[in-house]
Amino acid sequence: MSCRELVNLVNEYLEGGLESDDRARFEAHLEECEGCVNYLNQMRATINLVGRLTEESVPVPAIDKLMTAFRNWKAT
Amino acid sequence: MRTHPKPDISDVSEVAEIDGGSTPPRAEEELLEALRRGDEASFAALIQMHHTMLLRIARMYLRDQSVAEDVVQETWLGFLESLDRFEGRASIKTWIYRILVNTAKKRLRRDGRSIPFSSLGDRLDGPAEPSVDPDRFRGPEDKWPHHWLNAPADWSGLPENRLVSNETVGVAERAIDSLAPAQREVITLRDIEGWTSDEVCNVLGITDTNQRVLLHRARSKVRRELEKYFDETESA
Secondary structure, eight states: OOHHHHHHHHHHHHTTOSOHHHHHHHHHHHHHOHHHHHHHHHHHHHHHHHTTOOOOOOOHHHHHHHHHHHHHHHHO | OOSSOOSSGGGGGGGTTTOOOSSOHHHHHHHHHHHHTTOHHHHHHHHHHHHHHHHHHHHHHHOOHHHHHHHHHHHHHHHHHHGGGOOSSSOHHHHHHHHHHHHHHHHHHHTTOOOOOGGGTOTTOSOOOOSSOGGGBOOTTSSSTTOBSSOOOOGGGSOHHHHTOHHHHHHHHHHHHTSOHHHHHHHIIIIISOOOHHHHHHHHTOOHHHHHHHHHHHHHHHHHHHHHHHHHHHHO
C-alpha cells in the first residue's frame, strides 16, 4: 500500500469499513510510515475538533413561543 | 427517494421500516405517551435536545436566519399535528428531522429557489477534490512510488491550547461552511451531532456508500484547512 492509497482509505478505516485484508495492509503500512501515522492522527484530531462545535442552549423566547404552541395544541 | 417528493409530512412514513433509532423503544414509547397527554416538561426537553440542531440544518439551506427560524417553528408545529398518527416505527428524532427536511423543501419551492438537498440527486455536489494535494507524493517512477514527498506534521507536537483554541475551532467552522451542501450536511450530523451513519442515511435518503464518500471528502477538506492554518501560523 502506498501513502497516496492510504490517505484515501483513512476514513473507511476510521469508520470500520475496511475488509480484513485491506485493514491488515493498512496497519502494516502504518508500522513503517511515520508520515501516515501523522496523517491518521491529524484526521482523528480533526474529527475531535469538529465535535467541539456543539450547540448553545435554546434562547428563552424561542422556547416560550413553542411552549405556547404546545399548550394550544393540547387544548384542541 | 423520489425526484419530486410531496411537501407534506406524510413522507415520513417512508423511512419508518428501516429506522435504526438510538433511544430504547421503551423510553421512546414513554416519551410519546407523555407528549400526547400534554406533558410540558417532556416537550421542553425535546426542544432542548433538537432545536439548535434543527436551526443549524435549516440555515444550511435557507441561509436567511429568520426564514430558518420560521421553518423550525413550522417543523415543531408539524410534529405536534402529526403526533396522533405517529406509529412509533421510526424514532422520534428521525420523524422530526424528516418533517424539517420536508418543510424546508416546501419553503424553498414556495420562494422559487432551487433545492440543494443531497437527497434530491445532486448527491456528490461539488468537484471531487483529492484528499491530499497530489504534489505531496512522489511520482510513479520514484524508488518509493506514491509515498510522501512532503509528509504531514505530527500535531501532537502542538501545544494543547493551540490544537483546541477558539481560533482553531473557528478555522474548522469556516471550512465546514465552505463545503458543498451535501458534504456539510453529512459532517454536521455525523461529527457535530454524533449521529450514526444509519441515522444520517435514513434522514437524508442517501445510501451508505454516498454517506461515506461525502463524509470522507468533508473531513479531508477540514483537515486540509487546519493543516494550512497550522503551517501558516507555525512558520510565522
